[in-house]
Amino acid sequence: MDVKRTFLNGYLKEEVFAELPPGFQDKEFPEYVFKLDKALYGLNQAPRSCFDLKGYSDADFGGCSIDRKSKSTTYTEKILNRIRSLGAKKLSYAGRLTLINSVLNTLYNYWANIFIFPKGVIRRIEAVCRNFFWDGCAEYHRVPLVKWDTITLPKNEGGLGLKNVTISNTATVAKLVDWLYCKADRLWIKWVNQIYLKQQDWHDYEPTADVTWTWKSICKVKELMKPAYADGQWMPDTRGYTVSRGYDWLRLHQAKPIWFGTVWSNWNTPKHSLISWLIKNNGINTREKLFRIGCSNSDRYCVCEAAPETQEHLFFECGYSKLIMNQIRDWSKLQLLVTRDIRTAGSTTQQGVYALVLTDSYYHVWVQRNNARINAVLVSPKRVVQMIKDSVRHRIKVKRNDHMSSVDMNWLCTLEN
Known part of the structure; x- marks a missing residue:
């Protein structure tokens, strides 16, 4: 048996013994040898030993296979x-x-x-x-x-x-592709060159029909990543391949939305930001939307029953919401409740507070809408305004620091009083 080759790639079930390296022999028992108890880290036998210890198949773990496609869960x-x-x-x-x-x-x-x-x-x-x-x-x-x-x-x-797990998996596999392009000094690369490539150029290599599923998958990723390589280097004007760079190269890119600064300001309460993000992506389940797909017997807004419950009506056109927004605008001097564009604000602190007030207002109006629909209880606009003010004041206390200008500090003081 070719022990070295079997240890690297085969299903090794036999007992394996190894000579003690020079300098490690036992003086009392110089003829003794090591018995392999666990496979060495980094070789194919290592995960197989792990599977045996954990009770998994020797070629199957995590829903994937060492040398064949698997459907395990x-x-x-x-x-x-x-x-x-x-x-x-x-x-x-x-x-x-x-x-x-x-x-x-x-x-x-x-x-x-x-x-x-x-x-x-x-x-x-x-x-x-x-x-x-x-x-x-x-x-x-x-x-x-x-x-x-x-x-x-x-x-x-x-x-x-x-x-995106699909793109992330491709970008991770592409790390192996990059090793082969760079001819990294790794045992696995030497093994691949010996078994599969056999002195062929990796860039032009095409796998044969009888290779393993894993190797075919690596070759498919190589074909996908080819446009990013020139002369064996990943995008020569960059600092080399990493999984994060590969992920960014593979995914589709979108333009930055104008509401990004409002929704994801570091002044915002995280769960309020998520509700605002849902609103911006038309992800709120309004009664008008549910009525259109047959999941509601009415499209009227449960608070006023005056118009269909669209996002625009719920947050800005209904008399209940409009009264809340107007009182918050007068309190904060916040015209952005009308324009809804943080870019029209002044300093960075003012932009952060404007985003905070807007997202808090969205959140509390949405909570009261759900309270009215599910529990048939509607809190007065005055009480909702006070809850928004308390939430904003709490965040201001958390975010205030000595690096703010005197103008911003004075403005924040007026909001806290």
Whole structure:
């Protein structure tokens, strides 16, 4: 048996013994040898040993395969179990967004650096993350309020900054493609050159029909990334390939929306920003929208019953909302409640406070609308205005610092009184 070749690529079940390296022999037992207990990190036998220890198949983990395409759901089950343990049903959208970025995406990023995920597993991962964001659980049977393709855009392009798992997986696999272009001094590269490339030029290489699914996947990614390489270098005018640069190169880019500064100002309360983002993406389930698809018996706004409940009527045209907005405008001297464009504000501090007031107003009007519809209770405009003021004052106390100008400080003092 060719032990070296089998250890690198085969299904090694035999007991393996190795000589002690020079300087490590036991003086009392110089004839002793090591018995292989665990595979060495970085070689193909390492993950196989991991699978054996964890009870998985020796060629199957995380829904993907070492040398063949697999339909296993082991990895997605890990995410589902994590979701069940989070208990996020009552979290706001902002809380769920944070958990997806900090917990679920971390799980994916770790394993994506080790395995290539089949398309079926990627679709399942996206479905689980999408369902968790909208409903706090793994299953969600209603139509999402905003397209997932929009959600996975960066915030400065109209999205929420979540990763597109399909593109992320391609960008991660492209790291292997870049190693082959750069002829990196790695054991895996030497093995690939010996088994597959055999002195062929990587840029023009085409796989044969009898190669493994994993190798075919790497070659497909290479064809996709070809336009970015010149003379074996990733975009020669840059600092080389990284997964984040590859992701940015692969994804579609959108223009920066004019409302970006208003919705995502660092003055805003995160959950208020999410509601404002939904409004800007027409993601609010108004009665007019529900009536059009047959999910409501009326399109009238439940507060005034005077007109169809559109976003424009709900937040700006209804007498209830208009009274709230006018009182907040008079209190804050905020004409942006009419123009809704933060760019017409003055200093950076004023822009931040204007965004804060606007998003807080959106949020509290929306809460009162839901309260009226679900609980048949409507709080007076005067009380809602006071709640908005209290919320704004609290954030001002948190965000105030000594670097603000005296004009801004005096203006903030007037809002706090």
